[in-house]
Amino acid sequence: AGNVPVVFVAVGDPVGSGFVASLARPGGNITGFVSYDGPMGSKWLEVLKETAPNVTRIMTILHPETPIHQAFWRSIEDAAPRFRVEVTPGSVHDAAEIESAISSFAAKDSGGLIVLPSALSSANRDLIVALELRHRLPAIDGTAGAVKAGGLVSYGVAFEDSFRRAAEYVDRILRGDKPSDLPVQLPTKFKLVFNLRTARVIGLN
Numbered sequence: 001a002g003n004v005p006v007v008f009v010a011v012g013d014p015v016g017s018g019f020v021a022s023l024a025r026p027g028g029n030i031t032g033f034v035s036y037d038g039p040m041g042s043k044w045l046e047v048l049k050e051t052a053p054n055v056t057r058i059m060t061i062l063h064p065e066t067p068i069h070q071a072f073w074r075s076i077e078d079a080a081p082r083f084r085v086e087v088t089p090g091s092v093h094d095a096a097e098i099e100s101a102i103s104s105f106a107a108k109d110s111g112g113l114i115v116l117p118s119a120l121s122s123a124n125r126d127l128i129v130a131l132e133l134r135h136r137l138p139a140i141d142g143t144a145g146a147v148k149a150g151g152l153v154s155y156g157v158a159f160e161d162s163f164r165r166a167a168e169y170v171d172r173i174l175r176g177d178k179p180s181d182l183p184v185q186l187p188t189k190f191k192l193v194f195n196l197r198t199a200r201v202i203g204l205n
Contacts, residue, residue, distance in 0.1 A: 006032070009166045010159060012034070012066070012068030023185075026179065038074065041075030047192070057088070059089070061128065062091060063093065113138070115151075125146055125149050130150075132150075139152050154191070
């Protein structure tokens with residue numbers, strides 16, 4: 001299997017996760033397309049604050065052992081003073097911890113959520129959205145699927161573009177290029193999606 005070229009899509013931190021040596025020169029037999037890098041955390045904070053200006057407290061739903069989530073959190077922490085918000089990590093591992101973290105946080109006013117993209121948040125999407133609506137918490141997610149499920153706003157990678165570009169890499173490899181010579185690429189196209197019905201439900205104009 002080690003001799004089979006691999007082109008990945010939607011990997012959060014391929015260097016930190018040990019998949020490649022560097023973005024410019026991945027080495028080995030693997031290359032591909034990153035979903036998000038660490039500074040994206042501050043962008044989610046910015047979009048949430050612009051969407052819901054009255055938010056002064058923000059909790060980030062994250063999986064603490066995931067390297068890219070650690071990078072997102074550092075970015076959010078660094079950006080918080082610029083947007084005059086207090087940020088709190090909501091470290092979770094399962095549905096029970098998600099419900100406990102969000103419900104406890106919602107006990108005080110002026111709160112909002114950043115839901116970091118992960119298998120955990122995707123698997124519990126309906127629960128997270130239900131809690132956002134129950135507690136009238138403005139929230140931003142990294143995937144448009146959350147907005148379709150009833151979430152307020154998402155800002156994330158246009159994955160159809162990443163998959164198209166991945167197909168181009170596969171074509172180049174089949175024509176003789178080595179994966180180690182094809183740099184890992186960051187996303188270049190993003191989508192901003194709002195759910196206006198949810199905005200009305202939670203009282204945003």
